[in-house]
Amino acid sequence: MATIPSEIKKQAEGTLGLLWKKIDPKDLKPGDHIYSHKRYGIYVGDELVIHFTRTETKNSILWQPKAEKSAHRPPCPKCGYDERIRLGVVKTCLDCFRRGKEKLHSIRYFAYGVPQEVLLLKKSGTCTTLVSGRTADEVVREADKLFRKQGFDEYDLRRNNCEHFATFCRTGKKQCMQMRFYNDLEERVKRRIS
Template identity: 55%
Template sequence: MMNKIKKEFEDGMKLIWKKVDPKDLKPGDHIYAYRLYGSYSHHGIYAEDGYVIHFTRTEGKEAILPRSRVEPETVPACPECGYQKNTGGGVIKTCLDCFRRARKTLHSIHYFMYGAPQLGFLLKNSGTCNTLSCTRSPQEVVKAANELLKSDDFGEYDLTGNNCEHFATYCKTGVRASVQTAFYDACLMKHKEPKNHS
């Protein structure tokens, strides 16, 4: 029993610290990069040859924080993939650097873990893992992501109901899920609960 608990704890700790060398990525990997000082993570599916398919804010929807007033309306297109920030959204395909860049910082890439042990899930449940099983082969995952890219039919971006983690999890499992937003929703509900003054 103690060995099982120890192994689950060690697996959970791997989730917290595991960074990925971009050279080790394989098509179909669900990856993420932290944003805003680690308060949330951005998710996508690694396609191949240094490209990621991911879901971004669609027009008219707010991100976690509104765009800065000093940020220009448009920025130059990326010389690698042609992506131009602030020019639309939805399901997009960009180079790995555009996927992991926030402002001028290139953030580390992490693997998203499926079938996480319950203890690991509880230790770091902020968009790093879930307990779902991945039911699709890497080829099926990339195919699902490419089909959604071609049709651009994943719906309107919604921070808590239809975000980048929902997209990546759907490509991997066929289920729309975001433990990151479920975790934050649970925290918000806990703070909103009326205090019992018995």
């Protein structure tokens, strides 16, 4: 059996305990990759999260949370975020990040460096085997740069979504475990047809 590098082992041990656990917002630290109600983002301090939302393209409207379809909420009095405007990378308060139609959903940590076996538990969208080698400062800087420059291209549910965004800030690599499965499946079907 292959030996697991110590860096990966250490990170796996550190993050496994946090998997799927609800977090108290007070415990968040800048640079944390968090998710809630199908949104993924980077916590940047001061109760603010930078995350990637849909832009106005056809690839972005294939799917959206039911809650958002009927949302006609006025701009947030706390952070000014208006969810009807599709801006791409946004900085919002924690409440806007975790708000569903009627309630505030729980916040959880996205875990890095988990062993392949954990991924096979079909908890996609909660963890990755990728190792986050960046420091918290670097992660926040990256998220902030992408926010200021709107530098994350057009939203595409399959290839450029909010999980890709947060994972990119943490690792420099775009990855979305949820969509990987569907994209692989599509490739296989295409190959069989042609």
